[in-house]
Amino acid sequence: MGSVVELYEALASAPDERARARLIAAAFERLEERYPHLPDLVTHQQLRETELRLQQEIMQVRADLSLQIEQLRGEQRETELRLRKEIEQLRGEVTTAIERSRNTLLMWLIPLMFAQVGALAALVKLL
Structure with missing residues (x-):
């Protein structure tokens, strides 16, 4: 999943809530991998x-x-x-x-x- 559209399509086609939750968790994991300094950002x-x-x-x-x-x-x-x-x-x-x-x-x-x-x-x- 390289884009937001792909994530949306995967979520829309997920058979149940458990699969959707797994997709969302995987998206967050990729986000953290891509931006490891994200928790250190300040407002x-x-x-x-x-x-x-x-x-x-x-x-x-x-x-x-x-x-x-x-x-x-x-x-x-x-x-x-x-x-x-x-x-x-x-x-x-x-x-x-x-x-x-x-x-x-x-x-x-x-x-x-x-x-x-x-x-x-x-x-x-x-x-």
Whole structure:
């Protein structure tokens, strides 16, 4: 049975209800074989409802992302301020350490220079 007309003729010439039911069942079986995706088809209304649900979900995700982005920006600002304070503190500590090193170096260098001048003067006197 390849067409609707053939199905009609077969149904009209069927001897009893049982034969007609068998023909109808066979027609449905062929329809399912020919269009296996038929149960998965959706109506325009179902498609529109799905589209609306997806749009709402997208809007919710965007709102959530915007909130998370703002939170991350706030955390970034806090981290930046904390790091700036730490850098300033370290800069002060390094400056202090350099000053201490300079003072220590001068404390040793000046007496050594006087000792060196004295040693040279003693050598000049001896010669």
